[in-house]
Amino acid sequence: MPPYIRRSLICLSVDDPKLAEKAFESWADAIILDIVKSPIQDWQQVLKAKMPTAIAAAAHGGAEVFVRLNAGTAQAELEATVFTGLTGVVLVGVGDRTELVQANERLEVLERERGLAIGSVEIDLEITTAQGVWNSLEIARASPRVGTMTINERALYQHLEIPFETTLEVEPIEFIKGQIITVATSVESQAQGMSYPLCVSQNEVDEATLTKAVRRARDTGFKGVVCAHASWVKACNEGFRPSPAEVEYYREVREVFAEGLKRGLASVPLNGKMIDVPVDLRAEVYLEWADRVALRDQQKIQAHQL
Amino acid sequence: MSQSKNSRRSWLIVPADHDDVVAYAGSHDADIVVLDLEYTVAPKNKDRARVGVTGQIAKLTATGAEVFVRVDRVTRWADVRAAISRDLTGIVLPSPDDAADIVELDALITTLEKERGVELGTTEIVLMFESAKSFWNADALGRASARVSGLGVGRIDLSMTLGTVPQNEFRLYRFLMTRTLVAARMLGKQALGAFWRPGSRGGVASVADTMRAAREARLLGFSGCVCAAPEQVAPVHAGFVQS
Numbered sequence: 001m002p003p004y005i006r007r008s009l010i011c012l013s014v015d016d017p018k019l020a021e022k023a024f025e026s027w028a029d030a031i032i033l034d035i036v037k038s039p040i041q042d043w044q045q046v047l048k049a050k051m052p053t054a055i056a057a058a059a060h061g062g063a064e065v066f067v068r069l070n071a072g073t074a075q076a077e078l079e080a081t082v083f084t085g086l087t088g089v090v091l092v093g094v095g096d097r098t099e100l101v102q103a104n105e106r107l108e109v110l111e112r113e114r115g116l117a118i119g120s121v122e123i124d125l126e127i128t129t130a131q132g133v134w135n136s137l138e139i140a141r142a143s144p145r146v147g148t149m150t151i152n153e154r155a156l157y158q159h160l161e162i163p164f165e166t167t168l169e170v171e172p173i174e175f176i177k178g179q180i181i182t183v184a185t186s187v188e189s190q191a192q193g194m195s196y197p198l199c200v201s202q203n204e205v206d207e208a209t210l211t212k213a214v215r216r217a218r219d220t221g222f223k224g225v226v227c228a229h230a231s232w233v234k235a236c237n238e239g240f241r242p243s244p245a246e247v248e249y250y251r252e253v254r255e256v257f258a259e260g261l262k263r264g265l266a267s268v269p270l271n272g273k274m275i276d277v278p279v280d281l282r283a284e285v286y287l288e289w290a291d292r293v294a295l296r297d298q299q300k301i302q303a304h305q306l
Numbered sequence: 307m308s309q310s311k312n313s314r315r316s317w318l319i320v321p322a323d324h325d326d327v328v329a330y331a332g333s334h335d336a337d338i339v340v341l342d343l344e345y346t347v348a349p350k351n352k353d354r355a356r357v358g359v360t361g362q363i364a365k366l367t368a369t370g371a372e373v374f375v376r377v378d379r380v381t382r383w384a385d386v387r388a389a390i391s392r393d394l395t396g397i398v399l400p401s402p403d404d405a406a407d408i409v410e411l412d413a414l415i416t417t418l419e420k421e422r423g424v425e426l427g428t429t430e431i432v433l434m435f436e437s438a439k440s441f442w443n444a445d446a447l448g449r450a451s452a453r454v455s456g457l458g459v460g461r462i463d464l465s466m467t468l469g470t471v472p473q474n475e476f477r478l479y480r481f482l483m484t485r486t487l488v489a490a491r492m493l494g495k496q497a498l499g500a501f502w503r504p505g506s507r508g509g510v511a512s513v514a515d516t517m518r519a520a521r522e523a524r525l526l527g528f529s530g531c532v533c534a535a536p537e538q539v540a541p542v543h544a545g546f547v548q549s
Contacts, residue, residue: 130492134445160491162527172526175484 001285002190002223004147005296006030007240008233009192009226011068012058014050020057027300028233029224031058032090033067035081047080055085062303066090066124071099075106082110088122088147093155095131097142104143122147128155133176140187149184150192150226151177153199166197181221190223202228207235214239241293242286250283257283314338314456314496315520315530315546316539317398319376321346323355328362332369334536335543339371340398343385344378352381356388367393374398374432383414390418396430396455401463403439408450415453429453432498434532436460437467441482444489457490458498458532459483480526487527499523500531500542508534513541520545 009030012019023031033054037043051067058065064087069077071094078089089107094100100123107121123145127133133156140146153173157164162172171177177193184191193199195216198209205213214235217225224240227233242250253270257280260268267276318336320328322343331339341362347355363373376398377385386397397415402408408431415429431453435441448454459482468478483499490497501522502511511519516538523531524546531546533539 130488130490133488134492160487160527161529162487163525165525168522168525170480170522173484175481176488 001289001292003188004190004223005241005292006064006148006190006192007224007293008236009066009224010230010233011226014047014054014067019054020060022230023058023063024061024304026063026230026233027061027237028063028227028230029237029296029300030064030066030087032226033058033065033081035067035069035077044076044080051081052083052085055083059085060303062300064088066122068092068126071095071103074099074103078103078106078110082107082116082121083114084116086121088124088145090124090126090150092126092152093128093132094125094139095129096135097138100125100139100142100146104145107145119145121145124148124150126150126152127180128152129159133179136180136183137186140183140189146187146189148190148192148223149180151180151199152226153193154202157200164200166200171196177220185221191221192224192226193217193220193222194225194228195220195222204229204231210235211239237297242290246286247290250286253279253283254287314372316542317374317498317530317532318536318539319346319532319534321355322359322362322375323347323351325358325362328366331536332366332371334539336533336536336539337372337530337543338374338395339366340374340376340532341366341389342376343381343388344376344400352378356384359388360391360393363389363391363393374430376400382411386411386414387418390415390422390424390429392422392424394424394429396432396453398432398434400434400460401436401440402433402447403437404443405446405450408433408447408454412451412453427452430455432456432458432496434458434460434498435482435486436463441485444485445492448489448493448495454493454495456496456498456530457486457493459486483523483526483528491527496530497528498530498532499528500545501526511535511538513537517541517545 006029008028009032010026010028011032011034012022013034013036015036035047038046055065065085066088067081067086068090071091074091091103103123108118111118111121123143124147125139140149181191195213198213210232218240225236227236253275256268256270257275267274314337316336317338317340318331318334319340319342320331322341341359343355359375366373372395374396375389375394379401399411419426419429431451433447433454440447444457448457486499487497500519502519520531520542529546531542533542
């Protein structure tokens with residue numbers, strides 16, 4: 001079960017004059033705000049003035065709102081960006097646990113100062129370097145705030161000097177993805193990502209290709225993705241969830257298995273497959289996941305009707 | 307002056323006891339010639355190979371080659387003593403397990419550099435990972451000495467120590483390559499390795515298979531690999547060319 005229903009995330013600039021409109025129309029589960037540091041003014045003061053409005057604008061369509069910060073300069077950026085309404089911060093390029101510990105401490109101070117519940121601001125990790133991969137477990141364990149882990153594939157490819165060619169039948173960073181998914185899951189976080197080769201090419205593709213890519217990403221263990229294009233959002237919202245066919249199947253699984261238990265059986269057949277406790281547990285998880293997705297969709301619909 | 311690590315695509319292994327083979331080693335256009343004191347030298351010839359190795363290094367560098375010596379892990383002290391000289395670019399150390407091995411080797415090389423008038427700290431060390439331990443200790447191994455300039459994936463000892471039996475594809479190999487690549491990039495070292503397939507590796511790998519192994523390694527982020535035969539130098543260069 002994913003800790004968060006966060007299937008589609010899109011990045012928008014805090015300076016985008018159409019921020020509210022784009023966020024509203026996107027139907028994304030989450031908006032990640034990219035900050036711009038003014039070179040001619042006190043950028044912290046400028047951002048402090050902008051952020052509350054930007055957070056509200058991004059949340060207008062029911063999306064959770066995050067702000068994307070550079071791990072190396074996070075202390076100053078946290079000061080300028082953490083306000084009511086923010087679900088969390090995305091730390092880009094974390095290389096070791098110290099950066100996370102420091103961000104955690106700073107957030108606690110800011111939460112006290114700004115009347116936010118202590119520990120309520122999530123920290124999400126965007127991995128862009130070999131250091132981030134190598135140290136991923138200790139980084140993820142460094143703060144209970146860690147919510148999601150995302151590999152920024154293009155940045156990581158550049159850092160690892162892997163060419164942006166997608167001609168290999170194997171995915172160059174397949175094992176890194178496996179590492180991040182298991183690390184994230186081990187700390188009760190979740191991993192976000194797209195399947196190969198779309199994760200590298202980041203093209204706008206036809207609906208069928210996108211649907212297939214999202215399904216592969218979901219079945220690899222990802223729970224959502226930072227969309228390269230707004231056009232990805234619909235397929236991600238529909239794909240990072242149990243499909244209608246799965247919901248139907250798992251409902252039947254639960255019914256058939258419950259009847260079997262009443263008859264004193266530990267396993268029962270269904271369409272030629274054996275249904276036992278692990279399958280029933282999987283069915284339970286998938287149905288609960290589907291219910292939570294439906295609830296999340298309902299929240300967004302209501303937000304759009306306000 | 308050593309080459310840029312990016313231009314070290316082909317690392318041609320040459321048995322140090324075969325004078326005739328060594329004599330022509332510089333003519334194959336390999337980016338690096340690796341005089342071997344490990345498996346390609348018969349045990350009974352090791353002493354003779356050690357005695358002659360500095361002379362071989364000098365002859366090869368005179369032809370413009372950049373020369374490393376691959377030592378045997380078990381006899382590395384004697385091998386390093388035999389090899390350190392002004393003309394040597396570095397040592398290839400197979401199967402390092404612990405950082406202490408590298409620290410000790412670094413100290414020995416420093417002593418020998420002082421004794422032999424070699425500029426201090428200039429002798430490089432390239433580590434070839436060939437054990438499960440080495441992959442898990444890759445970070446510590448790579449940091450153990452400033453001399454470490456490259457991290458590579460070994461093969462024969464690796465499949466032996468892991469107990470794998472490669473069938474068509476050595477499936478663990480990509481995981482190990484990824485781990486080596488990540489460690490190398492994290493530490494700023496060259497990543498060495500090729501995506502060899504069972505049955506077509508080492509000295510018997512065909513030109514086509516060698517080129518494919520090198521090309522796939524490049525697409526996995528690697529920039530050079532060991533060649534077990536001179537015929538593999540050209541396909542390795544072709545495979546590591548950016549398309």
